[in-house]
Amino acid sequence: MNIIFLVLVGLLFASGLFDVIKWKFNLLAIGALAIAWLAVTYNSFINLRNRAQEAWADIEVQLKRRYDLIPNLVNTVKGYATHESSVFENVTKARNMAMGAQGPTGEHAQAENMLSGALKSIFALAEAYPDLKANTNFLELQRELSDTENKIQAARRFYNTNVRDLNTAIESFPSNILAKMFNFSRMEFFDLAEGDAAQSPVEVKF
Numbered sequence: 556m557n558i559i560f561l562v563l564v565g566l567l568f569a570s571g572l573f574d575v576i577k578w579k580f581n582l583l584a585i586g587a588l589a590i591a592w593l594a595v596t597y598n599s600f601i602n603l604r605n606r607a608q609e610a611w612a613d614i615e616v617q618l619k620r621r622y623d624l625i626p627n628l629v630n631t632v633k634g635y636a637t638h639e640s641s642v643f644e645n646v647t648k649a650r651n652m653a654m655g656a657q658g659p660t661g662e663h664a665q666a667e668n669m670l671s672g673a674l675k676s677i678f679a680l681a682e683a684y685p686d687l688k689a690n691t692n693f694l695e696l697q698r699e700l701s702d703t704e705n706k707i708q709a710a711r712r713f714y715n716t717n718v719r720d721l722n723t724a725i726e727s728f729p730s731n732i733l734a735k736m737f738n739f740s741r742m743e744f745f746d747l748a749e750g751d752a753a754q755s756p757v758e759v760k761f
Contacts, residue, residue, distance in 0.1 A: 596730050600739045603721040607742055610714035611659055614745065617707045618653070618667070621700065625650050625674070628696045632677055635687040642676050649673040659714070659745040667747055674700070674752035701753035711745050718742045 629643050636642075649670040656663035678697070681687050688694075722741045725734040733739075 596733050607717040607721050610717045613710045617710055621703045624700050631693050635684045646673040659743050664746050671752045697753045701751050704751050715744050
């Protein structure tokens with residue numbers, strides 16, 4: 556948007572239009588162009604920031620869905636493997652840490668990755684219990700969790716794309732001048748490990 560605007564201004568100057576207009580009107584025209592640029596750039600920042608925030612809200616919805624599924628999953632597996640208490644404790648601890656994290660920070664991403672690793676251990680544990688693997692409730696939870704993790708990854712990529720566009724506008728000249736004036740700040744990317752814990756469990760030896 557800024558590049559297009561600057562190109563149009565450059566074409567106006569190159570056309571010689573300002574040379575045939577009295578200097579007082581030139582000043583008014585230049586002032587009007589400056590105000591128009593400020594308005595367009597400011598609104599562009601607002602739009603980019605709102606899109607990034609909306610994209611983050613979509614991630615939070617999917618993360619909450621995953622948090623809600625985990626207790627049911629743990630209880631289902633626990634019914635077949637009651638002696639594997641350390642696995643269940645690790646999953647619960649990882650879930651609580653992830654739920655306590657705020658915003659798209661590096662610590663939050665690390666907590667989510669730890670939770671994914673803990674979930675892999677749950678599904679790896681299920682490999683040793685054929686009856687559990689055939690349990691209808693377990694299969695449905697596995698399907699829902701897999702679907703949720705795919706949606707999390709899609710939402711994360713969409714969020715990071717919007718953050719990239721916002722950060723590029725904040726760092727680029729001349730829009731970076733306006734960004735500093737109105738305190739528009741960079742947003743953090745949300746980096747998660749790719750992969751589906753429900754479909755690609757880590758190997759656990761018994």
